[in-house]
Amino acid sequence: MSSEVYDNDTVLVGAGAIIEQLLRGEFICRVTNEEGWRALKNNSTRERVETYLNQINRTIASAGEGEVFFCGYQQLGEAERKVVSSQFKEICSALIPLVEWLVLVQEASGQDAPLSEGAPIRLTELQARIEDTPAFSEQLTKLSHYRLFGSSSSNVDGQIKLVFKRLVELGYLTKPNAEKQIYIATGKLDYLYEVIRFIDETEGLSLEAQAETATQRELI
Amino acid sequence: MSSNLHQAGVKLLKQLGRHADVIMDAYLAGSVSESSHDPAVIEKLKKSGLLWRPEPDQALRLKRSVRALLEEGLSDERNRQIDSNVGSALATIKTLADHYKEARYNVDYSAAEAYLADLSEHVYSFTDSLRYSIRVLWGRINNEFGYVGTVNAKIRENELAQSQVTELLNGLEMFQFSELGEIAGDIRELRRLLMTSLQDTLSYCTQELSVVQGRLLELLGRFRQIQGRTRLLKGWLLHTDLHPDYQPENHVAHNKIPALFNYAEAILKPAHVDISNPHHEFELLQMVAQIKAISRDERIVVPRDTHVTFEMSEAEDFDIPDNPLKVAVDEYFCAIIDSGLRQSALEYLQQQQLDWDSESWLYQVIGGYEALPMEHKQYFELEPIGKPHPVYTGNFIVTDVELWLA
Numbered sequence: 001m002s003s004e005v006y007d008n009d010t011v012l013v014g015a016g017a018i019i020e021q022l023l024r025g026e027f028i029c030r031v032t033n034e035e036g037w038r039a040l041k042n043n044s045t046r047e048r049v050e051t052y053l054n055q056i057n058r059t060i061a062s063a064g065e066g067e068v069f070f071c072g073y074q075q076l077g078e079a080e081r082k083v084v085s086s087q088f089k090e091i092c093s094a095l096i097p098l099v100e101w102l103v104l105v106q107e108a109s110g111q112d113a114p115l116s117e118g119a120p121i122r123l124t125e126l127q128a129r130i131e132d133t134p135a136f137s138e139q140l141t142k143l144s145h146y147r148l149f150g151s152s153s154s155n156v157d158g159q160i161k162l163v164f165k166r167l168v169e170l171g172y173l174t175k176p177n178a179e180k181q182i183y184i185a186t187g188k189l190d191y192l193y194e195v196i197r198f199i200d201e202t203e204g205l206s207l208e209a210q211a212e213t214a215t216q217r218e219l220i
Numbered sequence: 221m222s223s224n225l226h227q228a229g230v231k232l233l234k235q236l237g238r239h240a241d242v243i244m245d246a247y248l249a250g251s252v253s254e255s256s257h258d259p260a261v262i263e264k265l266k267k268s269g270l271l272w273r274p275e276p277d278q279a280l281r282l283k284r285s286v287r288a289l290l291e292e293g294l295s296d297e298r299n300r301q302i303d304s305n306v307g308s309a310l311a312t313i314k315t316l317a318d319h320y321k322e323a324r325y326n327v328d329y330s331a332a333e334a335y336l337a338d339l340s341e342h343v344y345s346f347t348d349s350l351r352y353s354i355r356v357l358w359g360r361i362n363n364e365f366g367y368v369g370t371v372n373a374k375i376r377e378n379e380l381a382q383s384q385v386t387e388l389l390n391g392l393e394m395f396q397f398s399e400l401g402e403i404a405g406d407i408r409e410l411r412r413l414l415m416t417s418l419q420d421t422l423s424y425c426t427q428e429l430s431v432v433q434g435r436l437l438e439l440l441g442r443f444r445q446i447q448g449r450t451r452l453l454k455g456w457l458l459h460t461d462l463h464p465d466y467q468p469e470n471h472v473a474h475n476k477i478p479a480l481f482n483y484a485e486a487i488l489k490p491a492h493v494d495i496s497n498p499h500h501e502f503e504l505l506q507m508v509a510q511i512k513a514i515s516r517d518e519r520i521v522v523p524r525d526t527h528v529t530f531e532m533s534e535a536e537d538f539d540i541p542d543n544p545l546k547v548a549v550d551e552y553f554c555a556i557i558d559s560g561l562r563q564s565a566l567e568y569l570q571q572q573q574l575d576w577d578s579e580s581w582l583y584q585v586i587g588g589y590e591a592l593p594m595e596h597k598q599y600f601e602l603e604p605i606g607k608p609h610p611v612y613t614g615n616f617i618v619t620d621v622e623l624w625l626a
Contacts, residue, residue, distance in 0.1 A: 020488060023486065024486050024488045024489075025485065025486025061479055061480075061482055061483070063480060070483060072479070073482055073484050080484075085470070087485065088481050091483075095468070100457065103454070112370050112450075114449050114453055191480075195481075199468045200456075203468070205455070207451070207454075207458075208455055209455070211450075211451040211455035
């Protein structure tokens with residue numbers, strides 16, 4: 001890519017929309033806002049956005065090897081620490097339901113790779129598979145009753161619709177076409193993986209090794 | 221001898237063609253079930269060495285060479301056989317080059333020629349097999365080892381491909397061009413084969429292989445990442461199952477908060493109307509007043525004009541007025557018939573003092589002639605008068621046409 005192309009993008013997108021999106025607490029990735037994402041990858045736009053955000057004690061933070069952008073605090077005072085701490089608690093409480101959901105989607109669609117940015121999910125197909133397999137529908141019932149999703153429905157249809165609606169609200173999925181039941185995973189999921197990996201590494205949980213030994217035990 | 225070989229080869233190929241479905245069955249299934257095919261056919265194929273039995277109680281299989289032919293011909297992606305035995309190819313090439321030199325030294329030209337042909341064959345087939353190997357590798361990379369299902373299998377396939385690349389590269393290192401140069405000496409044919417052609421191919425292949433290696437490593441990294449994530453999720457579930465009251469430590473309590481968790485609160489909320497704010501009342505009312513009410517229920521139905529009577533009546537006669545130019549041309553044709561003389565179209569035009577443009581007149585005359593029915597046309601002869609273009613040959617500029625009775 002030449003710098004010319006980037007310059008064009010900068011002109012087209014403008015920093016305003018990006019700043020707004022960041023201040024709304026949204027994650028910018030290739031899936032959610034490709035133009036904005038491209039613009040943030042370009043140094044001059046990024047600096048402009050950064051300068052603006054710095055005036056209100058914000059900064060551009062990135063995750064997932066620089067593929068996802070979000071808004072963080074520039075200086076962390078007492079008040080900011082409180083906010084960050086409450087955000088962290090929120091993320092932690094969401095981890096278990098989200099991981100259960102990720103595993104369910106991976107297993108139900110018979111895929112080798114867990115969902116990551118850009119992967120499509122066809123809701124009707126997924127729903128049919130979950131409905132056909134009692135174990136999957138049990139898992140869905142369990143995870144949809146977590147506070148994060150807060151479903152009180154007893155049938156698969158109601159549960160799955162609510163779960164997906166919540167996931168779109170939380171920014172883990174987007175629905176590019178309102179008419180079609182196709183969802184696309186966003187870069188925020190990659191952020192989630194990074195959070196889990198961070199916890200795994202700092203707390204020395206060695207999750208991968210645990211999974212590995214469990215699989216080997218299953219094989220035996 | 222050579223005609224015998226030719227005949228035997230043709231026979232073998234015909235056999236392949238005749239029993240193509242048996243061979244394809246064997247190719248696709250891996251082995252032939254002897255009960256489902258004619259025993260005589262199986263026996264024949266066995267005799268000509270197309271099928272073989274690896275162990276006494278095993279089913280018949282295709283010979284490797286036939287398999288390789290099909291794999292290459294069909295560009296079958298499952299093909300992962302790579303011939304990395306560069307050493308033996310190199311030895312053969314050196315030996316043949318020595319034979320050739322000896323024959324030349326003994327002034328035995330026919331032998332020398334045969335050895336040279338043999339040598340070229342070996343060099344070319346060696347370079348071809350190298351290029352083929354690279355093609356196979358690229359094929360596997362490009363569909364990301366799509367022929368195996370799981371990520372683990374893909375990782376193993378990737379490792380196999382990497383070991384093949386390493387082996388190929390090691391093999392290529394064995395080529396010492398200084399040594400080949402010594403063998404070739406100052407013999408032009410040998411230098412061309414061993415130095416120019418081989419060197420080109422080898423440098424191309426080495427470059428290509430290093431790119432392949434890079435891509436393989438990149439893919440491996442991706443596969444590992446996928447695998448890692450799957451394990452991470454599984455491990456997380458296992459861990460939380462084993463320790464139901466597990467809570468992640470408070471990683472943001474430290475003095476230095478990890479950048480990952482420095483996630484600011486949203487300060488822009490989705491816009492919405494605040495109807496309880498009395499200051500906005502005036503503006504809101506104005507906006508409401510501007511909303512256009514679209515009510516589809518009260519749409520005025522326009523009655524359709526269904527009372528127009530429709531009558532069947534006879535179609536009126538109409539005629540197309542004759543084109544005066546066409547009439548004039550017809551008169552010209554009649555004048556020719558009357559006079560029975562040759563007359564050019566432009567002459568007639570001047571004679572009758574008609575005020576048609578000469579070019580459109582000529583076109584109409586030619587058109588009129590062409591439009592005549594066959595039986596009338598044969599009474600006339602039309603000849604263009606003109607001259608060839610002064611510069612561009614093949615172009616004939618018509619200045620006039622001449623018409624007469626045939």
